[in-house]
Amino acid sequence: MMSSQILSDGELDREWWKEAVVYQIYPRSFSDGDGDGVGDLQGIIDRLDYVADLGVDVIWLNPVYDSPQEDNGYDISDYRTIYHEFGTMADWEALLEAVHDRDMRLVMDLVVNHTSDQHEWFQKSRQRDPAYEDYYIWREGDTDEDGEPVPPNNWESFFGGSAWEYDEVRGEYYLHLYDTSQPDLNWRNDAVRQDVFDTIEWWLEKGIDGFRMDVINLLSKVEGLPDGDPDSEWTGSEHFIDGPEMQSYLTALDEAVLSNYDVMTVGEMPQLTVESAREYAGTDGPLDMAFHFQHTKLDYDDGERWSVGDWSLPELKTIVDRWQDGLAADGWNTLYWENHDQPRSVSRYGDPENYRRESATLLGTFVLTLRGTPYIYQGQELGMTNADWETMDALRDVDAINHARELLERNGVDEYDDVREVVGYRTRDNARTPMQWDDSRNAGFTDGDPWIKVNPNYREINATAQRTDEESVYSYYRRLIQLRSDRDVLVYGDYTDLLPGHETVFAFTRSLSTDAGTERVLVVLHFDDGTETIDLPVEYADATLRECNYDRDDTDPEMVTLAPYEARVYELFD
Structure with a gap:
């Protein structure tokens, strides 16, 4: 299959958003500039040098619009006003200027499936x-x-x-497909679409660089709103996901507004398939990229989100292969483990107790070496972990609270302790604990009382300690981001899975042929707490070890003995 990244004249099909690394900021939990316990825009400005030093290119900012905050800003009451606890429009304008001054771009969250009931x-x-x-x-x-x-x-x-x-x-x-405070807009109404288009253009005229579009494939509902299949993942979803007018709505948005600006667009799309991703974000699609969730469901027990199940590496590779191969000729991948809706990846797919640094850097290697645009969520570059939610009163996530109550009723139990394990593992609050800046009170996040608990492990896991430690998770991320920036092969190169059936090792190559020759990168990831020896193709015997999360001086990948959660990146030129 020919890669879509090579044009007919042999040149690379370059786009700035393909070559970018995106850093997601959840404003409420990033940094508090005024000491009221809530993160804000001034706090972000104060910490921008940290983000820029990491080497990322784009900041994705979660909603900062005016909101009653029933769902932490995803319930918008005024699209053109800044929520008072975050600051003012002048603060936002100062942030945009500061981001651009550091040669980064700013992408805003777009939430137009629903509004607040206070709108x-x-x-x-x-x-x-x-x-x-x-x-x-x-x-x-x-x-x-x-x-x-x-x-x-x-x-x-x-x-x-x-x-x-x-x-x-x-x-x-x-x-309301989400909270009762979030009524769904009627996109069949021409006036609704025009108001939304006008709002989007208003923000683009202010100079932003694109949008992450929240649950954007829910806009179209089947006419007549018939009953749904009660056995589906969400009853009724066949009637409100990828509805009949979705393509026409997004195409109209692109033609009327988006195509007039040099921006990046990425859609969050529940139940997205490779086939629909090509329609939404292929060469002729209205968007640039789309988020799918297939790999984030690996640890569901029998497909049930509010459960904890085992997962296997071959399952993960099957998903990765499907998306890497499926979008090779038409489309572009999004690469992520974490965001504001997902628990911490080290606590899900790594070993936070015994091999936190090793598994955090392994997961970072995965995201930064596959084909697609990598997304890093705040604190991921430090290896932040899930917290312990000892009581329901500690929870702030309306989704977790609602489902905790449902689980209590369904299981016929009265005490939170009876559902604490699964709720604590799944709650979105795990991603929303304050950013861990240093080992001072409240992890340096605020001088006040934080709106949500701080993870007690901030004394061991924090940015100040890691920025000066060359062996830290942060330093490893920084080096890999720089390597990706320096190597077109890590952006545009073809992908080949070398060991699709292996139970603990994920080994793949990226290759790119140009007039200067062929460059190959070999990535070896060991998803296990034991050791493993593997054989790799003989042509990689002369490859150079470019990065490893252990102290290695061997450069021979032909016979590789891997330590727990070891990650290696080799480079080979022909």
């Missing part, structure tokens, strides 16, 4: 204002045999329970 549009819609009456998805519902009200259909919310909420003011149900 002016919803308030007018529930009052049946003629201009806004159909801005959201309203239905009358029904009654059961006892005369009790019944929602319009059986669709389930991603946060648990019915996807419908009865509104006393309007006297109808509204659809």
